[in-house]
Amino acid sequence: MLMTNRIRRTLIWLLATMMAIPAFSDKGEKAKFPGGKTYLYRVSLCNKKGTPYSLLRPWEFLSAKSLERRNKQGLPLDSTDLPQTPAYIETIGNMKGVEVVSKSKWNNTVLVLVHDNSLVKPIEALPFVLDTKKVFESPDSITPPLRYRVSETLESKAQDDEYGAAALNIDLVKGKALHNMGFKGRGMTIAVLDGGFMNVDRIPAMKEANIIGIKDFVAFKATDFYEEHDHGTRVLSTMAINQPGIFVGTAPEADYWLLRAEDTSTETLAEEDYWAAAAEFADSVGADIISSSLGYQDFDDNKMDHGYSELDGAHALISRTASRLASKGIVHVNSAGNEGMGTWKKINFPADAHNILAVGAVNEKRKNAVFSSVGPSDDGRVKPDIMALGSGTAVINGRGNISNDMGTSFAAPIISGMVACLWQSARNKTAMEVMDAIRRSADNYSTPNNVFGYGVPDFSVAYKIIKQKRQ
DSSP states (O other): OOSOHHHHHHHHHHHHHHHTOOOOOOOOOOEEOTTSSOEEEEEEESOOTTOSOOTTOGGGTSOHHHHHHHHHHTOOOOGGGSOOOHHHHHHHHTSTTOEEEEEETTTTEEEEEESSGGGHHHHHTSTTEEEEEEEEEOOSEEOOOOOOOOOSSOOOOOOSSTTBTTHHHHHTTTOHHHHHTTOSOTTOEEEEEESOOTTTTTOGGGTTSEEEEEEEOSSSOOSSGGGSOSHHHHHHHHHHOEETTTEEOSOTTSEEEEEEOOOTTOOOTHHHHHHHHHHHHHHHTTOSEEEEOOOBSOOSSGGGOOOGGGTTTTSSHHHHHHHHGGGGTOEEEEEOOSOTTSSSOBOOBTTTOTTSEEEEEEOTTSOBOTTOOBOOOTTOOOSSOEEEEOEEEEEEOTTSOEEEEESHHHHHHHHHHHHHHHHHTTTTSOHHHHHHHHHHHSTTTTSOBTTTBTOOOOHHHHHHHHHHSOO
16 A cells, blocks of 8 residues: 555645645546456465476576575575476466466465456365465456656755755764765665656656666556556655755665556555565565565455454565565565554554564654554564654655655655665675664664654664674
8 A cells, every 4th residue: 555545635634634725636537447357366375396496596586686695694595485386377377267467486376367256266176276365356447547747857945955855854864974985875776666656767857766677566567667656756766866956865876676566546455465576576686675665454345454463474465475575685674654643553564574674754853743653563573663754755756846745655765775875884784684783773772662663763873883793
């Protein structure tokens, strides 16, 4: 779930109430769901017997960069890294009326598309199938994306600060110290998992961003990757923009993979399958950091909703996947969620995952934003982990304009960019060591709580901490 639909409406309604301005309204026209009535089922497989792949030949399914990342951190490969048995996938995909649209080797699941629910019965009868679960049913209609017109110039008020409108984004976490030492993310790869990156290909300020690849993991592929929602555009801008005096992000020299893992037209469990596939892809191509401002809890079909007891990092498929990332050598940064004013109030999935940085939102005075989701996890872990600017965050939107936005969606990438800079300064450290240094640098580390977690990190302190650890 992006900060859209009811969450975004709630925030905009609150702002409208406080500022006495007209509230949010939709203008998009509805269209029939393409392809007729459609269902997606998550098929869990029993094993990986008969796979031709071997852990002795990992270069056949992982890039050299991925293997190098693991080797540096002394992380062994295991059975989850093996691709699924091709014969199983082919058998399912060759069944009449069945299309395989996604796979997760870590969870040993396959996502299949059918237009008739009865076609699932033969799949369930296969000897290598453990179970099936419906995770998507098409709505009658959706609101198609509509590209914004892009401003040809990036307008900004005169700024004394080199970072321009984005100065407070980085100042709050004391990130300039790393930049001043030359650590701006060079050589680090950040995979951004989001629902859309509208106009990233057209916005002038994005031209210098180091985008090394794009990929769409949604079953219903975008006709134009850069036409979808601009949430990912705003997220990316907090890290990747490099326009001195106007807008400078927290990791302007890092490399970026843009991965579409959210269908903004619906809210279903299938999006967890998309996310898992995208995360595994990020691992396979050698990403160092995953920045995800997505989270789930309630869905269009309330029978799919998650419950509080599942907030343990192990129940939801998306959280189980996220909990594996550190063991693969990846630092995962995820937004905590914007449910603080709603009935749910707590962190979303996968912010409950183990060994990640779940990021809540504060304002410029370091006070918690009222919408920021709270912890702890169901098994008692401190959540959120840390906080960053998420109320009044400077972003560049899909029209190519600078604006202030609200949401943990924008606090998380500020941290993701700073993770890249910190890790660049200490490439011999593990993902776990990097995250530990960041938590220890935070202003609430000695007395963590369910609202602020360990608090707002100080990356100048995190640098000292990580340099003091064993070399």
